[in-house]
Amino acid sequence: MTPRDSHGERWFDQEAGPIVRPYAVTNGRTLPDSSASFGLIDVVVATGEGPYGHFRPGPEHRRILGVCRRPTPIVDLTSEIDLPLGVVRVLLGDLTNEGMLRIVSAQRQPVPDQRLLRMVLDGLESL
Amino acid sequence: MDLNPYDSARQDSARQDSARHDTARQDSASQGTGPSAVPSTAKILIAGGFGVGKTTLVGSVSEIRPLRTEEPLSDRSVGIDDTHGLSAKTTTTVAMDFGRISFSSQLVLYLFGTPGQERFWFMWDDLSFGAIGAVVMADTRRVADCFASIDYFERNDIPFIVAVNCFEGAPRFEADDIRIALTLKPEIPVVLCDARDRESVKKVLIGLARYVMLSRSQATTASRG
Numbered sequence A: 001m002t003p004r005d006s007h008g009e010r011w012f013d014q015e016a017g018p019i020v021r022p023y024a025v026t027n028g029r030t031l032p033d034s035s036a037s038f039g040l041i042d043v044v045v046a047t048g049e050g051p052y053g054h055f056r057p058g059p060e061h062r063r064i065l066g067v068c069r070r071p072t073p074i075v076d077l078t079s080e081i082d083l084p085l086g087v088v089r090v091l092l093g094d095l096t097n098e099g100m101l102r103i104v105s106a107q108r109q110p111v112p113d114q115r116l117l118r119m120v121l122d123g124l125e126s127l
Numbered sequence B: 001m002d003l004n005p006y007d008s009a010r011q012d013s014a015r016q017d018s019a020r021h022d023t024a025r026q027d028s029a030s031q032g033t034g035p036s037a038v039p040s041t042a043k044i045l046i047a048g049g050f051g052v053g054k055t056t057l058v059g060s061v062s063e064i065r066p067l068r069t070e071e072p073l074s075d076r077s078v079g080i081d082d083t084h085g086l087s088a089k090t091t092t093t094v095a096m097d098f099g100r101i102s103f104s105s106q107l108v109l110y111l112f113g114t115p116g117q118e119r120f121w122f123m124w125d126d127l128s129f130g131a132i133g134a135v136v137m138a139d140t141r142r143v144a145d146c147f148a149s150i151d152y153f154e155r156n157d158i159p160f161i162v163a164v165n166c167f168e169g170a171p172r173f174e175a176d177d178i179r180i181a182l183t184l185k186p187e188i189p190v191v192l193c194d195a196r197d198r199e200s201v202k203k204v205l206i207g208l209a210r211y212v213m214l215s216r217s218q219a220t221t222a223s224r225g
């Protein structure tokens, strides 16, 4: 059996790493409470503002805000804070709802534009 | 903008309207230089059967990083979505690897090895949305392993090329033999590669980027008449 912490919210397991039931961090929410969509390579940044309401950022929210002091692609953020992507998306939804974080660059088209393709090709050729 | 977190925003149309709104609002605020500059990001998928060399290929041109993602065992897998019983639910964890090539502070290219097993296909739409395209890796000893990837990319109109990973001792074929074995359309490039070799992998990626540029620009011209 894995012990529960005193708040009854998180599960710990020495072998598996700190969180064995990742969605416990989000109180069981598996989808963001947010209309924003968070693509893997979309870029987010902390606004430096406090929350709109009485929201209290948890430790994971604060870690995200810390990493996102500079604009950070969501995939890098997820890898760095070592939480599963689904969990990160829920937490990002909380933070954007509260105006503490925003998406600064987002892929809205299913296909990248020619300008980006050209940049990538030039980059690869000069590697 | 006041977003009520509990409104019906998960409906697709609402989702997209608001997303568009967000981008418009944010673009004007995102100008900047130095550490606060917002990078352009792009991604390429590396697909293919189990053990075909996806991780090796990504590692040859970039530093491999771990990415954890998980699928809640809910509606999709079980057929019943009991949102109130989440504490009793389990999730499947998918460990993926990705590589990151940063050309400058302004442009970062991500390479995503797509998890091969079918139960992870829920990830593929996410991975492929907005992708430049895909490299489907094939092993001549078991070409059929990449059929599923090819089907997926064809069905979803995602441009791809085929890279034959040349293992020692594996039978050598001409690119055209592979094309026939995979029943590929004639325009789809087939290249031979060594996933362990950086120059070889660079060529594969350049081949994909060129092919995508060409096919996208032809598609645009064609649709204009």
Ligand SMILES: Nc1nc2c(ncn2[C@@H]2O[C@H](COP(=O)(O)OP(=O)(O)OP(=O)(O)O)[C@@H](O)[C@H]2O)c(=O)[nH]1
Pocket: B049, B050, B051, B052, B053, B054, B055, B056, B057, B113, B116, B165, B166, B167, B168, B193, B194, B195, B196
């Ligand atoms: N000889 C040779 N061996 C290779 C080559 N590419 C990969 N390998 C080896 O093949 C094995 C599998 O390669 P991986 O890169 O892990 O394959 P993968 O597609 O990521 O595998 P999964 O993620 O498990 O599906 C490893 O032992 C590699 O060292 C190659 O081009 N030549």
Ligand SMILES: [Mg+2]
Pocket: B054, B055, B056, B113
């Ligand atoms: Mg692998």
